[in-house]
Amino acid sequence: MYEKITPPTTGAKITFKNGEPIVPDNPIIPFIRGDGTGIDIWPATEKVLDAAVTTAYKGKRKISWFKVYAGDEACDLYGTYQYLPQDTLTAIKEYGVAIKGPLTTPVGGGIRSLNVALRQIFDLYACVRPCRYYAGTPSPHKNPEKLDVIVYRENTEDIYLGIEWKQGSEIGNRLIKILNEELIPATPEHGKKQIPLDAGIGIKPISVSGSKRLVRRAIKHALTLPKDKQQVTLVHKGNIMKYTEGAFRDWGYEVATAEFRQESVTERESWILGNREKNPNISSEENARMIDPGFDALTPEKKAQIVKEVETVLNSIWASHGNGKWQEKIMVNDRIADSIFQQIQTRPDEYSILATMNLNGDYLSDAAAAIVGGLGMGPGANIGDSCAVFEATHGTAPKHAGLDKINPGSVILSGVMMLEYMGWQEAADLIKKGLSAAIANGEVTYDLARMIEPPVKPLKCSEFADAIIKHFG
Numbered sequence: 001m002y003e004k005i006t007p008p009t010t011g012a013k014i015t016f017k018n019g020e021p022i023v024p025d026n027p028i029i030p031f032i033r034g035d036g037t038g039i040d041i042w043p044a045t046e047k048v049l050d051a052a053v054t055t056a057y058k059g060k061r062k063i064s065w066f067k068v069y070a071g072d073e074a075c076d077l078y079g080t081y082q083y084l085p086q087d088t089l090t091a092i093k094e095y096g097v098a099i100k101g102p103l104t105t106p107v108g109g110g111i112r113s114l115n116v117a118l119r120q121i122f123d124l125y126a127c128v129r130p131c132r133y134y135a136g137t138p139s140p141h142k143n144p145e146k147l148d149v150i151v152y153r154e155n156t157e158d159i160y161l162g163i164e165w166k167q168g169s170e171i172g173n174r175l176i177k178i179l180n181e182e183l184i185p186a187t188p189e190h191g192k193k194q195i196p197l198d199a200g201i202g203i204k205p206i207s208v209s210g211s212k213r214l215v216r217r218a219i220k221h222a223l224t225l226p227k228d229k230q231q232v233t234l235v236h237k238g239n240i241m242k243y244t245e246g247a248f249r250d251w252g253y254e255v256a257t258a259e260f261r262q263e264s265v266t267e268r269e270s271w272i273l274g275n276r277e278k279n280p281n282i283s284s285e286e287n288a289r290m291i292d293p294g295f296d297a298l299t300p301e302k303k304a305q306i307v308k309e310v311e312t313v314l315n316s317i318w319a320s321h322g323n324g325k326w327q328e329k330i331m332v333n334d335r336i337a338d339s340i341f342q343q344i345q346t347r348p349d350e351y352s353i354l355a356t357m358n359l360n361g362d363y364l365s366d367a368a369a370a371i372v373g374g375l376g377m378g379p380g381a382n383i384g385d386s387c388a389v390f391e392a393t394h395g396t397a398p399k400h401a402g403l404d405k406i407n408p409g410s411v412i413l414s415g416v417m418m419l420e421y422m423g424w425q426e427a428a429d430l431i432k433k434g435l436s437a438a439i440a441n442g443e444v445t446y447d448l449a450r451m452i453e454p455p456v457k458p459l460k461c462s463e464f465a466d467a468i469i470k471h472f473g
Protein backbone atom coordinates (compact mmCIF):
# COMPACT_ATOMS: atom_id res chain seq x y z
CA MET A 1 0.00 0.00 0.00
CA TYR A 2 2.83 2.40 0.86
CA GLU A 3 5.93 2.87 -1.27
CA LYS A 4 8.45 4.24 1.21
CA ILE A 5 6.81 4.53 4.61
CA THR A 6 5.52 2.00 7.12
CA PRO A 7 2.70 2.71 9.59
CA PRO A 8 3.38 2.00 13.29
CA THR A 9 2.77 -1.60 14.23
CA THR A 10 0.66 -0.61 17.24
CA GLY A 11 -2.35 1.67 17.20
CA ALA A 12 -5.76 1.96 15.58
CA LYS A 13 -7.51 4.21 13.07
CA ILE A 14 -9.66 7.22 13.86
CA THR A 15 -12.95 6.88 11.97
CA PHE A 16 -15.75 9.38 11.30
CA LYS A 17 -19.51 9.27 11.85
CA ASN A 18 -21.75 12.18 10.81
CA GLY A 19 -18.69 14.41 10.49
CA GLU A 20 -17.45 13.65 14.03
CA PRO A 21 -14.30 11.64 14.83
CA ILE A 22 -14.50 8.35 16.71
CA VAL A 23 -11.18 8.04 18.49
CA PRO A 24 -9.61 4.86 19.89
CA ASP A 25 -7.32 5.05 22.95
CA ASN A 26 -4.25 4.43 20.80
CA PRO A 27 -4.82 6.37 17.56
CA ILE A 28 -2.27 6.37 14.75
CA ILE A 29 -1.72 10.00 13.76
CA PRO A 30 0.31 10.96 10.68
CA PHE A 31 2.51 14.04 11.05
CA ILE A 32 4.42 16.17 8.54
CA ARG A 33 7.49 17.75 10.09
CA GLY A 34 7.43 20.77 7.78
CA ASP A 35 10.03 22.89 6.02
CA GLY A 36 12.17 25.66 7.52
CA THR A 37 11.55 25.97 11.24
CA GLY A 38 9.47 22.78 11.15
CA ILE A 39 12.76 21.05 11.91
CA ASP A 40 12.86 22.82 15.29
CA ILE A 41 9.15 23.01 16.05
CA TRP A 42 8.08 19.42 15.41
CA PRO A 43 10.29 17.66 18.00
CA ALA A 44 9.25 20.24 20.61
CA THR A 45 5.58 19.71 19.77
CA GLU A 46 5.76 15.92 19.81
CA LYS A 47 7.50 15.99 23.17
CA VAL A 48 4.84 18.24 24.75
CA LEU A 49 1.89 16.32 23.29
CA ASP A 50 3.29 12.95 24.40
CA ALA A 51 4.10 14.25 27.90
CA ALA A 52 0.59 15.66 28.30
CA VAL A 53 -1.09 12.44 27.14
CA THR A 54 1.12 10.32 29.45
CA THR A 55 0.53 12.62 32.44
CA ALA A 56 -3.23 12.82 31.84
CA TYR A 57 -3.94 9.16 31.07
CA LYS A 58 -1.07 7.25 32.73
CA GLY A 59 -0.60 4.94 29.74
CA LYS A 60 -4.31 4.27 29.14
CA ARG A 61 -4.15 6.47 26.07
CA LYS A 62 -1.22 7.01 23.71
CA ILE A 63 -0.68 8.47 20.27
CA SER A 64 1.24 6.31 17.76
CA TRP A 65 2.95 8.85 15.53
CA PHE A 66 3.29 8.02 11.83
CA LYS A 67 5.90 10.11 10.03
CA VAL A 68 4.78 11.09 6.53
CA TYR A 69 6.54 13.40 4.11
CA ALA A 70 5.79 16.65 2.29
CA GLY A 71 7.86 19.59 1.04
CA ASP A 72 11.65 19.50 0.92
CA GLU A 73 11.89 16.39 3.09
CA ALA A 74 9.63 14.53 0.66
CA CYS A 75 11.86 15.45 -2.29
CA ASP A 76 14.87 14.11 -0.38
CA LEU A 77 13.16 10.75 0.11
CA TYR A 78 11.00 10.38 -2.99
CA GLY A 79 13.00 12.33 -5.59
CA THR A 80 12.99 15.73 -7.30
CA TYR A 81 9.60 17.52 -7.44
CA GLN A 82 7.92 14.82 -5.30
CA TYR A 83 6.66 17.48 -2.90
CA LEU A 84 3.44 15.74 -1.94
CA PRO A 85 3.87 11.98 -2.46
CA GLN A 86 0.93 9.61 -2.84
CA ASP A 87 2.07 7.80 0.34
CA THR A 88 1.31 10.94 2.35
CA LEU A 89 -2.13 11.39 0.83
CA THR A 90 -2.96 7.73 1.38
CA ALA A 91 -1.91 7.94 5.03
CA ILE A 92 -3.93 11.07 5.79
CA LYS A 93 -6.98 9.61 4.07
CA GLU A 94 -6.60 6.34 5.91
CA TYR A 95 -6.01 7.74 9.40
CA GLY A 96 -8.30 10.80 9.14
CA VAL A 97 -6.58 13.15 11.61
CA ALA A 98 -3.10 14.57 10.97
CA ILE A 99 -0.89 17.40 12.16
CA LYS A 100 1.71 19.30 10.18
CA GLY A 101 4.43 21.90 10.35
CA PRO A 102 4.60 24.71 7.79
CA LEU A 103 5.50 24.11 4.14
CA THR A 104 7.23 26.51 1.77
CA THR A 105 5.46 28.03 -1.24
CA PRO A 106 7.56 30.00 -3.74
CA VAL A 107 6.31 33.46 -4.77
CA GLY A 108 5.53 34.33 -8.39
CA GLY A 109 6.19 30.92 -9.95
CA GLY A 110 7.12 27.33 -9.12
CA ILE A 111 4.88 24.87 -7.31
CA ARG A 112 1.51 25.90 -5.96
CA SER A 113 0.95 25.73 -2.23
CA LEU A 114 1.15 22.26 -0.71
CA ASN A 115 -0.76 23.57 2.29
CA VAL A 116 -3.63 24.73 0.12
CA ALA A 117 -3.46 21.49 -1.90
CA LEU A 118 -3.94 19.39 1.25
CA ARG A 119 -7.00 21.47 2.19
CA GLN A 120 -8.50 21.04 -1.26
CA ILE A 121 -7.65 17.34 -1.70
CA PHE A 122 -9.29 16.41 1.62
CA ASP A 123 -12.06 19.01 1.35
CA LEU A 124 -11.02 20.59 4.67
CA TYR A 125 -13.44 23.43 4.15
CA ALA A 126 -13.18 25.19 7.50
CA CYS A 127 -9.92 26.74 8.59
CA VAL A 128 -10.40 27.45 12.29
CA ARG A 129 -7.93 29.85 13.89
CA PRO A 130 -8.60 30.89 17.49
CA CYS A 131 -6.82 34.02 18.70
CA ARG A 132 -6.91 34.37 22.46
CA TYR A 133 -4.61 35.89 24.98
CA TYR A 134 -2.45 33.97 27.46
CA ALA A 135 -1.80 36.10 30.56
CA GLY A 136 1.67 37.59 30.63
CA THR A 137 2.22 37.41 26.87
CA PRO A 138 3.77 40.69 25.74
CA SER A 139 1.72 42.40 23.05
CA PRO A 140 1.89 45.60 21.03
CA HIS A 141 -1.64 46.31 22.30
CA LYS A 142 -2.73 47.86 25.60
CA ASN A 143 -5.53 45.36 26.30
CA PRO A 144 -4.77 42.22 24.31
CA GLU A 145 -6.89 40.16 26.76
CA LYS A 146 -9.97 41.79 25.25
CA LEU A 147 -9.45 39.93 22.00
CA ASP A 148 -10.90 36.43 22.02
CA VAL A 149 -11.96 35.61 18.49
CA ILE A 150 -12.01 32.56 16.24
CA VAL A 151 -11.38 33.17 12.57
CA TYR A 152 -13.54 30.70 10.63
CA ARG A 153 -12.07 30.84 7.15
CA GLU A 154 -13.49 29.18 4.05
CA ASN A 155 -10.61 26.99 2.98
CA THR A 156 -11.16 25.54 -0.48
CA GLU A 157 -12.22 28.22 -2.94
CA ASP A 158 -11.89 31.99 -3.56
CA ILE A 159 -8.68 32.97 -5.34
CA TYR A 160 -6.93 30.09 -3.51
CA LEU A 161 -8.48 27.72 -6.03
CA GLY A 162 -5.40 28.83 -7.95
CA ILE A 163 -7.05 29.30 -11.35
CA GLU A 164 -5.09 32.08 -12.92
CA TRP A 165 -3.22 32.85 -16.13
CA LYS A 166 0.13 34.50 -16.46
CA GLN A 167 0.33 37.88 -18.17
CA GLY A 168 1.09 37.36 -21.86
CA SER A 169 0.17 33.65 -21.89
CA GLU A 170 -1.78 32.43 -24.90
CA ILE A 171 -4.85 31.37 -22.92
CA GLY A 172 -4.70 34.49 -20.76
CA ASN A 173 -4.71 36.67 -23.88
CA ARG A 174 -7.57 34.66 -25.39
CA LEU A 175 -9.58 35.04 -22.21
CA ILE A 176 -9.02 38.80 -22.13
CA LYS A 177 -10.08 39.05 -25.78
CA ILE A 178 -13.31 37.09 -25.15
CA LEU A 179 -14.06 39.14 -22.05
CA ASN A 180 -13.33 42.48 -23.71
CA GLU A 181 -15.05 41.74 -27.02
CA GLU A 182 -17.99 39.52 -26.00
CA LEU A 183 -18.76 39.06 -22.34
CA ILE A 184 -18.21 42.53 -20.91
CA PRO A 185 -20.13 44.34 -23.69
CA ALA A 186 -22.95 41.81 -23.20
CA THR A 187 -23.25 42.87 -19.54
CA PRO A 188 -24.72 46.39 -19.51
CA GLU A 189 -23.74 47.09 -15.90
CA HIS A 190 -20.06 46.91 -16.93
CA GLY A 191 -20.46 49.82 -19.36
CA LYS A 192 -17.38 50.48 -21.45
CA LYS A 193 -14.93 48.84 -19.03
CA GLN A 194 -12.11 46.83 -20.58
CA ILE A 195 -9.41 44.63 -19.07
CA PRO A 196 -5.90 45.98 -19.79
CA LEU A 197 -4.32 43.87 -22.54
CA ASP A 198 -1.18 43.39 -20.47
CA ALA A 199 -2.98 41.95 -17.41
CA GLY A 200 -2.54 38.62 -15.66
CA ILE A 201 -5.92 37.08 -14.86
CA GLY A 202 -7.13 35.30 -11.71
CA ILE A 203 -10.54 33.79 -11.04
CA LYS A 204 -12.40 34.24 -7.75
CA PRO A 205 -15.16 31.65 -7.41
CA ILE A 206 -17.36 31.90 -4.30
CA SER A 207 -20.07 29.25 -4.24
CA VAL A 208 -23.37 28.96 -2.41
CA SER A 209 -22.45 25.51 -1.13
CA GLY A 210 -18.91 26.50 -0.06
CA SER A 211 -20.13 29.63 1.74
CA LYS A 212 -23.09 27.96 3.42
CA ARG A 213 -21.23 24.97 4.81
CA LEU A 214 -18.60 27.27 6.30
CA VAL A 215 -21.14 29.55 7.96
CA ARG A 216 -23.17 26.53 9.10
CA ARG A 217 -20.12 25.14 10.90
CA ALA A 218 -19.31 28.56 12.38
CA ILE A 219 -22.85 28.93 13.77
CA LYS A 220 -22.77 25.40 15.21
CA HIS A 221 -19.49 26.29 16.91
CA ALA A 222 -20.97 29.54 18.25
CA LEU A 223 -23.79 27.53 19.84
CA THR A 224 -21.18 25.76 22.01
CA LEU A 225 -19.66 29.02 23.32
CA PRO A 226 -20.62 30.87 26.52
CA LYS A 227 -23.67 33.11 26.01
CA ASP A 228 -21.70 36.34 25.74
CA LYS A 229 -19.59 34.89 22.89
CA GLN A 230 -22.50 33.49 20.86
CA GLN A 231 -22.00 35.69 17.85
CA VAL A 232 -20.96 35.15 14.23
CA THR A 233 -19.73 38.08 12.15
CA LEU A 234 -19.78 37.62 8.37
CA VAL A 235 -16.70 39.39 7.01
CA HIS A 236 -16.78 40.50 3.37
CA LYS A 237 -15.89 43.21 0.90
CA GLY A 238 -19.38 43.01 -0.58
CA ASN A 239 -19.63 46.70 -1.34
CA ILE A 240 -16.99 46.24 -4.07
CA MET A 241 -17.30 42.56 -5.06
CA LYS A 242 -21.06 42.23 -4.97
CA TYR A 243 -21.53 38.81 -6.54
CA THR A 244 -18.74 37.05 -4.67
CA GLU A 245 -18.09 38.75 -1.33
CA GLY A 246 -21.56 40.35 -1.13
CA ALA A 247 -23.14 37.03 -1.99
CA PHE A 248 -21.12 35.34 0.79
CA ARG A 249 -22.79 37.72 3.23
CA ASP A 250 -26.27 37.08 1.84
CA TRP A 251 -25.83 33.29 1.86
CA GLY A 252 -24.47 33.50 5.40
CA TYR A 253 -27.63 35.30 6.54
CA GLU A 254 -29.70 32.74 4.65
CA VAL A 255 -28.09 29.93 6.66
CA ALA A 256 -28.79 31.78 9.91
CA THR A 257 -32.42 32.63 9.20
CA ALA A 258 -33.40 29.44 7.34
CA GLU A 259 -31.46 26.75 9.20
CA PHE A 260 -31.04 28.28 12.67
CA ARG A 261 -34.23 30.36 12.89
CA GLN A 262 -35.02 29.52 16.50
CA GLU A 263 -31.41 29.90 17.65
CA SER A 264 -30.38 33.07 15.81
CA VAL A 265 -31.18 36.71 15.29
CA THR A 266 -29.54 39.03 12.78
CA GLU A 267 -28.30 42.41 13.87
CA ARG A 268 -30.89 44.23 11.75
CA GLU A 269 -33.67 42.08 13.16
CA SER A 270 -32.48 42.89 16.66
CA TRP A 271 -32.75 46.63 15.90
CA ILE A 272 -36.27 46.22 14.53
CA LEU A 273 -37.37 44.16 17.54
CA GLY A 274 -35.60 46.49 19.96
CA ASN A 275 -37.35 49.55 18.48
CA ARG A 276 -40.74 47.89 18.97
CA GLU A 277 -39.81 46.92 22.54
CA LYS A 278 -38.88 50.52 23.41
CA ASN A 279 -42.00 51.89 21.75
CA PRO A 280 -44.82 49.33 21.31
CA ASN A 281 -46.77 51.82 19.15
CA ILE A 282 -43.96 52.60 16.75
CA SER A 283 -45.06 52.70 13.10
CA SER A 284 -43.32 50.52 10.52
CA GLU A 285 -42.07 53.65 8.76
CA GLU A 286 -40.58 55.13 11.94
CA ASN A 287 -38.95 51.78 12.71
CA ALA A 288 -37.52 51.68 9.16
CA ARG A 289 -36.16 55.23 9.62
CA MET A 290 -34.40 54.13 12.81
CA ILE A 291 -32.68 51.10 11.28
CA ASP A 292 -31.57 52.98 8.17
CA PRO A 293 -29.96 56.35 8.93
CA GLY A 294 -30.24 57.50 5.29
CA PHE A 295 -33.94 56.57 5.06
CA ASP A 296 -35.31 60.05 4.27
CA ALA A 297 -32.98 60.46 1.29
CA LEU A 298 -34.02 57.14 -0.30
CA THR A 299 -36.25 56.69 -3.35
CA PRO A 300 -39.88 55.75 -2.60
CA GLU A 301 -39.21 52.18 -3.85
CA LYS A 302 -36.25 51.75 -1.53
CA LYS A 303 -38.23 53.20 1.40
CA ALA A 304 -41.07 50.78 0.71
CA GLN A 305 -38.60 47.90 0.66
CA ILE A 306 -37.27 48.76 4.12
CA VAL A 307 -40.76 49.24 5.53
CA LYS A 308 -41.62 45.81 4.14
CA GLU A 309 -38.50 44.34 5.75
CA VAL A 310 -39.61 45.76 9.12
CA GLU A 311 -43.10 44.32 8.75
CA THR A 312 -41.83 40.93 7.62
CA VAL A 313 -39.50 40.66 10.60
CA LEU A 314 -42.20 41.69 13.08
CA ASN A 315 -44.79 39.37 11.54
CA SER A 316 -42.50 36.39 11.36
CA ILE A 317 -40.41 36.46 14.54
CA TRP A 318 -41.95 38.87 17.07
CA ALA A 319 -43.61 35.95 18.86
CA SER A 320 -40.44 33.84 19.04
CA HIS A 321 -37.82 36.59 19.35
CA GLY A 322 -39.64 39.70 20.66
CA ASN A 323 -39.84 41.06 24.21
CA GLY A 324 -36.10 40.61 24.65
CA LYS A 325 -36.04 36.92 23.72
CA TRP A 326 -33.68 37.77 20.86
CA GLN A 327 -31.03 38.62 23.41
CA GLU A 328 -30.74 34.92 24.23
CA LYS A 329 -30.09 34.00 20.58
CA ILE A 330 -26.90 33.83 18.55
CA MET A 331 -26.28 37.22 17.00
CA VAL A 332 -25.32 37.11 13.33
CA ASN A 333 -24.01 40.37 11.94
CA ASP A 334 -21.67 41.42 9.16
CA ARG A 335 -18.78 43.82 8.76
CA ILE A 336 -16.91 45.04 5.71
CA ALA A 337 -13.44 43.52 5.62
CA ASP A 338 -11.32 46.66 5.90
CA SER A 339 -13.46 47.85 8.79
CA ILE A 340 -13.08 44.59 10.75
CA PHE A 341 -9.29 45.01 10.73
CA GLN A 342 -9.67 48.24 12.70
CA GLN A 343 -12.57 46.92 14.79
CA ILE A 344 -10.55 44.02 16.22
CA GLN A 345 -8.03 46.60 17.39
CA THR A 346 -10.34 49.34 18.64
CA ARG A 347 -13.32 47.25 19.88
CA PRO A 348 -11.91 43.72 20.24
CA ASP A 349 -14.37 42.57 22.89
CA GLU A 350 -17.33 43.10 20.56
CA TYR A 351 -16.37 40.14 18.36
CA SER A 352 -16.34 36.38 18.71
CA ILE A 353 -16.47 34.18 15.58
CA LEU A 354 -15.38 35.88 12.36
CA ALA A 355 -16.65 33.91 9.35
CA THR A 356 -14.63 34.82 6.29
CA MET A 357 -13.79 33.87 2.75
CA ASN A 358 -10.35 32.44 2.08
CA LEU A 359 -8.19 35.52 1.40
CA ASN A 360 -9.80 37.76 4.01
CA GLY A 361 -9.37 35.01 6.61
CA ASP A 362 -5.73 34.52 5.68
CA TYR A 363 -4.97 38.20 6.32
CA LEU A 364 -7.22 38.51 9.34
CA SER A 365 -5.80 35.49 11.18
CA ASP A 366 -2.23 36.86 11.02
CA ALA A 367 -3.47 40.29 12.18
CA ALA A 368 -5.46 38.85 15.08
CA ALA A 369 -2.54 36.64 16.13
CA ALA A 370 -0.32 39.74 16.26
CA ILE A 371 -2.62 41.34 18.83
CA VAL A 372 -2.32 38.41 21.24
CA GLY A 373 1.45 38.06 20.96
CA GLY A 374 2.39 37.29 17.37
CA LEU A 375 2.58 34.38 14.97
CA GLY A 376 4.25 32.23 17.61
CA MET A 377 0.87 32.12 19.36
CA GLY A 378 -1.45 31.40 16.43
CA PRO A 379 -2.81 27.84 16.23
CA GLY A 380 -5.17 26.43 13.63
CA ALA A 381 -7.14 23.51 12.29
CA ASN A 382 -8.34 22.57 8.83
CA ILE A 383 -11.58 20.67 9.30
CA GLY A 384 -13.75 18.72 6.89
CA ASP A 385 -16.49 16.16 7.37
CA SER A 386 -14.22 13.12 7.21
CA CYS A 387 -10.73 14.46 7.84
CA ALA A 388 -8.91 17.12 9.86
CA VAL A 389 -5.37 18.45 9.53
CA PHE A 390 -4.02 20.67 12.28
CA GLU A 391 -1.44 23.36 11.51
CA ALA A 392 -0.30 26.75 12.78
CA THR A 393 -1.23 30.08 11.20
CA HIS A 394 2.39 30.94 10.47
CA GLY A 395 4.76 29.76 7.75
CA THR A 396 8.26 28.32 7.66
CA ALA A 397 10.01 31.48 8.99
CA PRO A 398 13.11 30.36 7.05
CA LYS A 399 15.59 32.84 8.52
CA HIS A 400 15.16 31.18 11.93
CA ALA A 401 15.32 27.57 10.69
CA GLY A 402 17.60 25.09 12.42
CA LEU A 403 18.59 27.51 15.20
CA ASP A 404 16.46 25.93 17.97
CA LYS A 405 15.13 29.43 18.48
CA ILE A 406 11.61 29.74 17.04
CA ASN A 407 8.47 29.72 19.18
CA PRO A 408 6.80 26.29 18.86
CA GLY A 409 3.69 27.66 20.64
CA SER A 410 1.46 27.81 17.56
CA VAL A 411 2.02 24.19 16.52
CA ILE A 412 1.80 23.04 20.16
CA LEU A 413 -1.51 24.89 20.48
CA SER A 414 -2.61 23.36 17.17
CA GLY A 415 -1.89 20.05 18.91
CA VAL A 416 -4.11 21.23 21.77
CA MET A 417 -6.88 21.85 19.23
CA MET A 418 -6.29 18.34 17.89
CA LEU A 419 -6.55 16.81 21.39
CA GLU A 420 -9.77 18.75 22.00
CA TYR A 421 -11.13 17.61 18.63
CA MET A 422 -10.34 14.03 19.71
CA GLY A 423 -12.10 14.58 23.03
CA TRP A 424 -8.85 14.31 25.01
CA GLN A 425 -9.63 17.44 27.00
CA GLU A 426 -7.55 16.54 30.09
CA ALA A 427 -4.34 16.39 28.05
CA ALA A 428 -5.27 19.59 26.21
CA ASP A 429 -5.90 21.39 29.51
CA LEU A 430 -2.53 20.31 30.89
CA ILE A 431 -0.73 21.89 27.93
CA LYS A 432 -2.73 25.11 28.19
CA LYS A 433 -1.92 25.22 31.92
CA GLY A 434 1.79 24.56 31.32
CA LEU A 435 2.03 27.10 28.53
CA SER A 436 0.18 29.77 30.51
CA ALA A 437 2.42 29.22 33.54
CA ALA A 438 5.63 29.28 31.47
CA ILE A 439 4.63 32.55 29.83
CA ALA A 440 3.48 34.11 33.10
CA ASN A 441 6.88 33.13 34.53
CA GLY A 442 8.74 34.89 31.71
CA GLU A 443 10.00 31.58 30.30
CA VAL A 444 9.52 32.40 26.63
CA THR A 445 11.24 32.24 23.25
CA TYR A 446 12.91 35.20 21.51
CA ASP A 447 9.77 36.61 19.89
CA LEU A 448 8.04 37.19 23.21
CA ALA A 449 11.22 37.87 25.19
CA ARG A 450 12.04 40.87 22.97
CA MET A 451 8.72 42.52 23.86
CA ILE A 452 8.94 41.98 27.63
CA GLU A 453 9.96 44.91 29.85
CA PRO A 454 12.43 44.61 31.58
CA PRO A 455 14.00 42.21 29.06
CA VAL A 456 14.21 38.50 29.87
CA LYS A 457 16.70 35.97 28.49
CA PRO A 458 14.95 34.03 25.73
CA LEU A 459 14.58 30.26 25.98
CA LYS A 460 15.43 28.03 23.06
CA CYS A 461 12.59 26.37 21.18
CA SER A 462 13.35 23.04 22.89
CA GLU A 463 13.69 24.73 26.31
CA PHE A 464 10.26 26.33 25.92
CA ALA A 465 8.79 22.85 25.35
CA ASP A 466 10.50 21.66 28.54
CA ALA A 467 9.19 24.68 30.45
CA ILE A 468 5.63 23.89 29.37
CA ILE A 469 5.99 20.29 30.57
CA LYS A 470 7.59 21.43 33.85
CA HIS A 471 4.53 23.60 34.53
CA PHE A 472 1.96 20.82 34.03
CA GLY A 473 2.05 20.80 37.85
Ligand SMILES: NC(=O)C1=CN([C@@H]2O[C@H](COP(=O)(O)OP(=O)(O)OC[C@H]3O[C@@H](n4cnc5c(N)ncnc54)[C@H](OP(=O)(O)O)[C@@H]3O)[C@@H](O)[C@H]2O)C=CC1
Nearest residue numbers: 102103104105106115375376393394395396397406407447
Ligand atom coordinates in the same frame (compact mmCIF):
# COMPACT_ATOMS: atom_id res chain seq x y z
N1 LIG B 1 0.41 26.84 6.46
C1 LIG B 1 1.64 27.00 6.06
O1 LIG B 1 2.42 26.05 6.00
C2 LIG B 1 2.10 28.36 5.70
C3 LIG B 1 3.21 28.47 4.91
N2 LIG B 1 3.69 29.72 4.59
C4 LIG B 1 4.90 29.74 3.78
O2 LIG B 1 6.01 30.00 4.65
C5 LIG B 1 7.06 30.66 3.93
C6 LIG B 1 7.57 31.87 4.71
O3 LIG B 1 6.53 32.83 4.79
P1 LIG B 1 6.67 34.23 5.51
O4 LIG B 1 5.90 35.22 4.76
O5 LIG B 1 8.10 34.49 5.84
O6 LIG B 1 5.83 34.07 6.86
P2 LIG B 1 6.17 33.27 8.19
O7 LIG B 1 4.89 33.15 8.92
O8 LIG B 1 6.89 32.02 7.90
O9 LIG B 1 7.19 34.21 9.00
C7 LIG B 1 7.14 35.59 9.03
C8 LIG B 1 7.68 36.11 10.34
O10 LIG B 1 6.70 35.85 11.35
C9 LIG B 1 7.34 35.55 12.57
N3 LIG B 1 7.06 34.15 12.92
C10 LIG B 1 6.58 33.16 12.11
N4 LIG B 1 6.47 32.02 12.79
C11 LIG B 1 6.86 32.27 14.04
C12 LIG B 1 6.98 31.49 15.21
N5 LIG B 1 6.66 30.19 15.23
N6 LIG B 1 7.47 32.07 16.32
C13 LIG B 1 7.80 33.36 16.33
N7 LIG B 1 7.72 34.16 15.26
C14 LIG B 1 7.25 33.62 14.13
C15 LIG B 1 8.82 35.75 12.34
O11 LIG B 1 9.03 37.14 12.57
P3 LIG B 1 10.42 37.76 13.12
O12 LIG B 1 11.47 37.32 12.17
O13 LIG B 1 10.14 39.21 13.12
O14 LIG B 1 10.64 37.23 14.49
C16 LIG B 1 8.94 35.45 10.85
O15 LIG B 1 10.09 35.96 10.27
C17 LIG B 1 6.46 31.01 2.56
O16 LIG B 1 6.92 30.06 1.64
C18 LIG B 1 4.97 30.89 2.77
O17 LIG B 1 4.29 30.60 1.59
C19 LIG B 1 3.13 30.87 5.10
C20 LIG B 1 2.03 30.79 5.90
C21 LIG B 1 1.38 29.54 6.23
Ligand SMILES: O=C(O)CCC(=O)C(=O)O
Nearest residue numbers: 104105113115116362393
Ligand atom coordinates in the same frame (compact mmCIF):
# COMPACT_ATOMS: atom_id res chain seq x y z
O1 LIG C 1 0.39 27.93 1.71
C1 LIG C 1 1.08 28.91 1.91
O2 LIG C 1 2.26 28.98 1.56
C2 LIG C 1 0.51 30.10 2.63
C3 LIG C 1 -0.81 29.80 3.27
C4 LIG C 1 -1.17 30.78 4.30
O3 LIG C 1 -0.65 31.85 4.42
C5 LIG C 1 -2.19 30.42 5.26
O4 LIG C 1 -2.88 29.43 5.10
O5 LIG C 1 -2.36 31.16 6.24
Ligand SMILES: [Mg+2]
Nearest residue numbers: 362363366393
Ligand atom coordinates in the same frame (compact mmCIF):
# COMPACT_ATOMS: atom_id res chain seq x y z
MG1 LIG D 1 -1.45 33.00 6.05
